[in-house]
Amino acid sequence: MSENPQVDAARQYHSGTKHSYLSVRMHPHFLDWENKPLLFKLYPTLEVIRLPRDFQDTGKSALAAIAAESVQANSESIPDLETLAQVLFFSAGVTKSRKHPQGEIFFRAAACTGALYEIELYVICTNIRSRIQLADSRSALPAGVYHFGAAEFGLRQLRAGDFRQAIVTAAGDDPSVAHAPVIIVSTGTYWRNAWKYQSRTYRHFGWDNGTLLANLLAIGWAMNLPARIFAGFLDREVNALLDLDSNREVALSLVALGHTESAPAGAPTAGPLALPTVAYSAKEVDYASMREMHEASSLDSATEVIAWRGTAPHNQLPPAHDTTALLPVSDSRPAADTVEQVIARRGSTRQFSRDPITLAQLSTMLEGATGGIPADFLEPFGSHLNDLYLIVNNVAGLAAGAYVYHWQERLLELLKRGEFREKAGYLGLEQQIPADAAVDVFFLADLERILERYGNRGYRAVQLEAGIIGGKLYLAAYAQKLGCSGLTFYDDEVVSFFSPHARGKSAIFLVALGRSRLRKSDTGRA
Numbered sequence: 001m002s003e004n005p006q007v008d009a010a011r012q013y014h015s016g017t018k019h020s021y022l023s024v025r026m027h028p029h030f031l032d033w034e035n036k037p038l039l040f041k042l043y044p045t046l047e048v049i050r051l052p053r054d055f056q057d058t059g060k061s062a063l064a065a066i067a068a069e070s071v072q073a074n075s076e077s078i079p080d081l082e083t084l085a086q087v088l089f090f091s092a093g094v095t096k097s098r099k100h101p102q103g104e105i106f107f108r109a110a111a112c113t114g115a116l117y118e119i120e121l122y123v124i125c126t127n128i129r130s131r132i133q134l135a136d137s138r139s140a141l142p143a144g145v146y147h148f149g150a151a152e153f154g155l156r157q158l159r160a161g162d163f164r165q166a167i168v169t170a171a172g173d174d175p176s177v178a179h180a181p182v183i184i185v186s187t188g189t190y191w192r193n194a195w196k197y198q199s200r201t202y203r204h205f206g207w208d209n210g211t212l213l214a215n216l217l218a219i220g221w222a223m224n225l226p227a228r229i230f231a232g233f234l235d236r237e238v239n240a241l242l243d244l245d246s247n248r249e250v251a252l253s254l255v256a257l258g259h260t261e262s263a264p265a266g267a268p269t270a271g272p273l274a275l276p277t278v279a280y281s282a283k284e285v286d287y288a289s290m291r292e293m294h295e296a297s298s299l300d301s302a303t304e305v306i307a308w309r310g311t312a313p314h315n316q317l318p319p320a321h322d323t324t325a326l327l328p329v330s331d332s333r334p335a336a337d338t339v340e341q342v343i344a345r346r347g348s349t350r351q352f353s354r355d356p357i358t359l360a361q362l363s364t365m366l367e368g369a370t371g372g373i374p375a376d377f378l379e380p381f382g383s384h385l386n387d388l389y390l391i392v393n394n395v396a397g398l399a400a401g402a403y404v405y406h407w408q409e410r411l412l413e414l415l416k417r418g419e420f421r422e423k424a425g426y427l428g429l430e431q432q433i434p435a436d437a438a439v440d441v442f443f444l445a446d447l448e449r450i451l452e453r454y455g456n457r458g459y460r461a462v463q464l465e466a467g468i469i470g471g472k473l474y475l476a477a478y479a480q481k482l483g484c485s486g487l488t489f490y491d492d493e494v495v496s497f498f499s500p501h502a503r504g505k506s507a508i509f510l511v512a513l514g515r516s517r518l519r520k521s522d523t524g525r526a
């Protein structure tokens with residue numbers, strides 16, 4: 001049996017990585033720019049298979065894609081190489097670059113803490129055809145295990161052959177995985193993010209993987225592909241298949257993509273590969289608490305994987321008083337922009353204008369982001385682990401104040417009326433962004449209830465869910481030509497601010513929404 005049921009590990013990691021007014025002053029962290037890690041994983045000895053870039057116009061509205069339930073897996077739906085390329089690009093591809101005196105930053109499709117991009121993607125697939133039929137009908141992408149290189153926009157083959165059954169077994173023989181022609185694995189590389197954020201990186205794994213998966217769900221839906229997320233699997237087996245050095249990089253989630261009637265019969269043996277990769281930095285610092293947290297939340301047996309799946313703990317807020325119902329989803333013109341257009345222009349707003357947004361716009365963002373996530377730990381569909389608490393600074397049609405969101409009823413309940421801009425800035429680690437935003441959405445969760453249901457791995461799940469909802473908020477904001485930014489926060493002070501309603505909960509994540517300061521950046525990065 002694994003250490004997963006001994007939930008002190010998650011409690012300790014969470015309290016040991018809290019930010020507070022004092023902690024950031026007592027333990028300042030100075031960045032060693034000379035030792036900044038590379039932003040990409042590179043396998044120099046493997047050949048690159050370049051992916052096609054002539055993306056098809058899906059014509060599917062981004063807002064519809066964000067709010068959509070996943071595509072039903074009832075017909076043969078095997079992505080061709082062009083479709084797979086489009087899914088990878090709009091999930092984790094390089095969408096923009098910006099030069100600065102020290103070099104060039106390559107921004108990606110999904111937001112990521114510190115633009116450090118520590119989440120890597122791997123593809124495990126059956127034979128994949130090209131839309132442009134090859135003369136000798138060979139597969140355009142032969143069955144194998146591949147690493148996705150965002151910089152070169154290509155795949156490098158780690159293993160040749162159909163290895164899907166290894167993942168099917170690791171995922172407790174789940175039928176969606178067994179019938180998936182493509183499985184996409186996300187990994188997190190500690191040092192790539194810990195260079196800046198030290199031990200808090202384990203939280204960021206969930207957030208940064210989550211924003212990427214929000215994009216993946218949206219583009220997958222737009223391309224008519226069933227997609228389902230799995231956070232419960234045998235860690236050791238998946239890490240071994242990808243040949244990861246699990247002291248440095250670990251698998252975080254799987255996505256079963258597409259559907260095929262046939263299921264893999266078995267997988268070849270996957271021995272160690274010891275493939276060379278380019279060093280990220282001259283030296284790496286090891287933060288043991290994160291490795292311990294990961295180990296303590298790892299699953300060892302099929303019984304544990306199967307027990308992980310299924311009903312989420314019941315999440316019921318006390319009855320609401322003083323409520324405002326969300327308005328119907330806005331059908332303003334920019335909302336018709338496609339998933340590709342919205343992801344291509346998405347950025348993180350660097351400065352908000354303090355101008356109001358409308359209640360209809362806020363409603364559209366909340367509705368879109370809370371419609372449900374197809375994930376193994378969120379059954380029945382529509383279940384959620386996080387509660388959303390809001391500081392409303394400037395929303396036309398809604399009094400300024402603190403609110404809690406009632407998911408089922410689609411209501412905002414006023415907890416306290418008042419002007420909390422300065423407080424929001426303080427709670428968001430004394431940054432200007434949350435003070436200037438029109439609304440700040442704080443994610444809080446009853447960690448004890450979650451750990452009781454899922455063990456330590458529930459900690460991974462609650463952070464991942466927050467990242468996915470946060471990623472959906474990003475897309476729903478940019479779909480309406482509004483701005484958005486993920487943020488970090490002073491943990492306990494957030495809970496105190498929303499108490500007594502939030503008493504006993506833990507602060508998980510924060511997203512600011514509003515209007516960008518510069519007119520130009522209303523449609524792009526501020």
Ligand SMILES: Cc1cc2nc3c(=O)[nH]c(=O)nc-3n(C[C@H](O)[C@H](O)[C@H](O)COP(=O)(O)O)c2cc1C
Pocket residue numbers: 107108110111112113114115207208211346347348349431433485486487488525
């Ligand atoms: C989970 C998360 C937390 C973030 N926290 C902060 C923050 O505290 N302060 C900030 O200025 N930006 C924050 N950001 C924004 C990132 O810096 C930004 O995503 C990154 O630089 C990449 O730029 P882009 O989102 O414009 O593509 C956060 C983003 C995410 C996804």
